[in-house]
Amino acid sequence: MRLRRCGAHAVLVELDSLTEVSAARAVLAGLPGVVDLVPAARTVLVTFAADVPRELADVLSAADLSAAPPPSGETVVLPAVYDGPDLELVAATADVSVDEVIALHAGAEYTVAFTGFAPGFGYLTGLPAPLRQPRLDSPRTRVPSGAIGVAGEFTGVYPRPSPGGWRLLGRLADDAPALFDADRDPPALLAPGLRVRFAAVSCAP
Structure with a gap:
């Protein structure tokens, strides 16, 4: 220290x-x-x-800094549509099926470790080991708002369109709460220490 x-x-x-x-x-x-x-x-x-x-x-x-404190507050549940462009890449890298990737990601409980990169972006820990994969070799110039990605030990959701190199598993459903709203108090939905889960939902026809 x-x-x-x-x-x-x-x-x-x-x-x-x-x-x-x-x-x-x-x-x-x-x-x-x-x-x-x-x-x-x-x-x-x-x-x-x-x-x-x-x-x-x-x-x-x-202080004893060897153990993280338990997550705080209620669990934030984010409805997710798993139709991302990197699903097959993640599955192949993990040597599992696409359905297993979805089950692993949606079945885990995450904790917001810290925020940054963009307003409302939370770095979530708790990602299952098979999904801990490197960033893309060539980052995308534009990742859409609501895209759900993985990179290293983290998963997270892009709160607004931006460049990015995370492997994309899907996106937030249309009825998901906004990750950042300047007119809300507090503006950011996610804060360090909060629990987060993803709930897999079907893509609307």
């Missing part, structure tokens, strides 16, 4: 794993004066209302 000052009111905590990030985020959430926590794959940016407290290093050093 390493601490890097970011001005007078923030510290970047560098860690070795997603598990440590999740554990540190839970510990820091209860620290007096914390204004914001921004977790990433191996870091947590901690912003304080006043000067960074002197006891921050002691609090983190004394």
Whole structure:
């Protein structure tokens, strides 16, 4: 673990794993004066209302960061249509059938590890091992809004059209909640620590 000052009111905590990030985020959430926590794959940016407290290093050093805290809140269920262009590629790479890919992805429970890349995009952990596959060799210049992809240990949903190199399994159904809505409070549907599941639905005729 390493601490890097970011001005007078923030510290970047560098860690070795997603598990440590999740554990540190839970510990820091209860620290007096914390204004914001921004977790990433191996870091947590901690912003304080006043000067960074002197006891921050002691609090983190004394904490057990070897186990992630349990997911929080209710489970967000995202209806999914599994008709993505990379379904057969993922199945072939995993040496399973397309139906097994769908069953594996929809049968798992995920946790939002952190958010980023685009407003509303959540990096979800809990992906079954056969679906943990590399990004595409050549990223797409445009991935449609609502596309469901996998890359490495993560799965996630593109909240808006953008370039991307994740392998696409499908898309959110038309009645799925918006991942990001500037007029909603909070605007982002997904937040670190939340549980997420995908519910396979049939494509409308």
